[in-house]
Amino acid sequence: MSSLQLLLRNSRGAGSWFGRSGAGALSGVLSVARRSIIDLSYSTHFMDFNGSSIPSSMKKLVVTKLSPDFRSAVSVQTVAIPTPADSELLVRNRFVGINASDINYSAGRYDPSLKPPFDAGFEGIGEVVGLGLSASSRYTIGDTVAYFGSGAFAEYTVVPAKVSVPVPAVKPEFLTLLVSGATAYIALKRLGDLAEGETVLVTAAAGGTGQFAVQFAKQAGCHVIGTYSSNEKAGFLKSLGCNRPVNYTTEDLAKTLRKEYPKGINVVYESVGGSVLETAVNSLANKGRLIVIGFISGYQTPSGIPPFKGGTLPVKLLQKSASMRGFFLPHFLSDYTEALSSMIQMFAKGKLVCEVDYGELAPGGKFVGLESIYRAMDYMYAGKNLGKVVVEVAPPSVSNSKL
Structure with missing residues (x-):
């Protein structure tokens, strides 16, 4: 007697699966079975x-x-x-x-x-x-x-x-979409309210989620600034369409933004925290939107939170009619299926770099x-x-x- 026959016989005895609904559930298995199955629980x-x-x-x-x-x-x-x-x-x-x-x-x-x-x-x-x-x-x-x-x-x-x-294959590129890609896709769609021609700043732009924020902002017709830390990353960001890569180890980000973008930044996708977050707040344009998706600079500290001078934050937001919102992926799971489906299609069509x-x-x-x-x-x-x-x-x- 084959192991599959043994499974069916014991399932009849168990009575929980081999009824009208149970037969339907197993019919597909029976029709394509090519290998013996070892069933530990019998049902x-x-x-x-x-x-x-x-x-x-x-x-x-x-x-x-x-x-x-x-x-x-x-x-x-x-x-x-x-x-x-x-x-x-x-x-x-x-x-x-x-x-x-x-x-x-x-x-x-x-x-x-x-x-x-x-x-x-x-x-x-x-x-x-x-x-x-x-x-x-x-x-x-x-x-x-x-x-x-x-x-x-x-x-x-x-x-x-x-x-x-x-997924069609066990490619790690699909893995990049589950958290990193979904965070960028949903955060910018739900909280960024991107409009063509706007200026977007992505911090840690060559990282796991930053790479997607750059691409989605470009797809929306925005001018994108991306921070990075090495020459290799600069080349990568340019290949994604980043208009102004900024090496934060050799350039003063605050001075660069004041000089080159005097009207301010419309949308910030921020994941570093601390002084970078302070610079981002100070660089917002009127009606600017700042999305906090993390603050990695503080995660390894006992508190997990990097120092932030936020005493004047209400005034700065009020003066510019600007907003600052947090994004935590588990709170947006209703958007997850659509986001993942869309990104998988884009990747399959060669329209998304992972x-x-x-x-x-x-x-x-x-x-x-x-x-x-x-x-x-x-x-x-x-x-x-x-x-x-x-x-x-x-x-x-x-x-x-x-x-």
Whole structure:
């Protein structure tokens, strides 16, 4: 008797799936089955051990104490491979993305009620190697998916099927869109109110999210200023259409903006904080809009907040009828599906650059394996990255065939 027949027989006994609705759910599996399925629960999920070589254990990064020092807060642990529930997928991670906010998460700043230990990482992309029966109505073994959720810094992650994003291939370029691209797309669309001919300032413009803010502002017909820290980044920004790259290590940003843009800046996409944020406020035009999407310059400090002289902020905003608004992606999830769909289409048509930094030029070389996430984090916080920092968790699987 085949394992699939065994599954059906036991499902009849369980009585929860092999009724009229259960037969319909399994009919698609029966019609295309090409490989035996090992079903651990007999009625709730499929696990493709043979085709995907699922081991008995895996490594993952776990926050064991709250600290903005990522190396001391997070440790590598070996645990059993998780089992997907009825509506979940088990994803074998190929690539994971590094975000500045990973440190805020490890420091417990997003959810004070969350106590260690808890899993680290926000975004991943890989192949489906296990799934629940409900999830099998949309996915099958071998499908490639990306996701935005907790616990991504692991060799395998269980992900709700409803928040998984089908992608045509396991390319890290798709990974850049999940947080970095979506933040720029939604923030500028909902809060920027961009108009053709306006002047837009993007800080950390050659970074993971800055690269997208530059492109979306250009697509809106705006004149774009982008701050950067090295000559290599200047060339990259020009290739994206940035009109005025500004090297903040060799130029005085405040003086440059006063001299070259005396009428002020219409929209600022700001992620650095501190003195850069002060300069941005002082440089706003009448009816200018400043969007705060982060303040990375303070994340590694105990408070997580860089010093900011905001005593006269109300006066400065009032005098210019200007506004300053914050953007936190989880608050805009109603816009997420449209944003992601639009960006994937743009990328497919060659209308969107998704620059990925694998760390080839980093000390120690390319970021490969979970342990390299520590180096990748240091690399990003040193401002060395060009585009989105990505870690390759595992090489391509031996087989991508489907059930």
